[in-house]
Amino acid sequence: MPTALVTGASAGLGAEFARQLAGRGYHLVLVARDADRLSAAQNALPASVEVLPADLATDDGCAAVAARLGKGDVDLLVNNAGIGTYRPFGVADLALEERQLDLNVRAVLRLTHAAVRAMTDRGSGRILNVSSVAGFVPRGGNATYSASKAWVTMFSEALSIQLQGTGVTVTAVCPGFTHTEFHERAGADMSNVGGRMWLSADQVVRDGLADTLVGKPVSVPSRRYQALVAAARTLPRPVLRAVAARRGL
Template sequence: MPTALVTGATSGLGAEFARQLAGRGHDLVLVARTEERLHSTQQELARSVDVEVLPADLTTDDGCAAVATRIERGDIDLLVNNAGIGTYQPFGVATLEHEEQQLDLNVRAVLRLSHAAVQAMQSRGSGRILNVSSVAGFIPRGRNATYAASKAWVTAFSEAVSVMLRGTGVTITAVCPGFTHTEFHDRAAADMSDVPERMWLDAVDVVREGLDDTFAGKPISVPSRRYKTLSGVARTMPRPLLRAIMARRAL
């Protein structure tokens, strides 16, 4: 059976990636900070597939090194870089420590684990990497500038590496969802009451479409028709106009 390693695997999109990959017949390596929740998720999924747990804090050098070492064993068929954090505070209001943690987890950990995976997968000529990004990376979001910038990096990085990997048997995909019902915004203490219900996506649908696009080898996946349209408009709109629009919105 193929094996998938999922970071941030005990909640939100990560837990849904683990469930759907188990349903697709993948053995799992689950990574998260909280060992108790890892074992709970392991018990839930181990009825149908083999599930290994690896407690690690990916904001630290030791945590990244432990997971990279596991990837370097060469038996991971799919790496899901899902772990991430955000803040809904203006830059300069959120603490510098929090801003740096975002970059450590959203950028540095993705870089390090992708590097380990590319080396291991290219050596055997097969494998897939799925990096969870966001449509926030396509727009200048003043309320969470560092988060948006980190996701812009994830998308640009994934697309560039996909060009490099062409013809190697290894693919990389940035999955860029919009607002999705998970624990993410609660953890960020974000007031999302101003977001219309029509803009919210279901985690099950996001993960299913993201996995389908990953297995199809697409470099960028934007789940749902509405966000495909919105992200397309954002990417083609003149930047001065886009900045003016975003300056009028509390996003």
């Protein structure tokens, strides 16, 4: 039975990753900071599940999960835990900005480091880092979040090159707006986002897992967001900045 470790597994995309991986016959290691919600997630899944409560914005939390990865039995790491602020830089508290980087960047770095060591030692493994379409666009209304996801995507893509021939692959999954509790928890007003721009968690996870299991370095769920990312990558940067500013991103 293969083993998958999923961070941020008690809600949103993390819970959907757990559900779909359970359906694929994985033994699950679920990580989140809320022990009660983790226990509820464990009880709801018809699968072999262990839980590991940990706050990945802290050294101790990262160390605990890195130690679990160091056991060498995890076939798939899903770095899903993350937060957004949706507040202009300089308005949001500095501590919140720093926590965002601790969770979105530093935790991904530390857990990927532990997974790469364990997986390359045995010659196989998959790492899925949840990034965002926001990482392709300079978003004036959420600068730290966009920058953190740009880092996740570039880090993942670069590692996919480094690890060629090792049996280990790394994939950045970059969804657009997705129906989860992410935006609600961030206190974001999403009323200006049209209905056709929203993706379901089921689709994001299904597409992301399919691309991860074939070793694709960057996965962008849905054709409409693939088109947007292609445009963002090819437009001159002054034009892209102007579009972002005009749309209030």
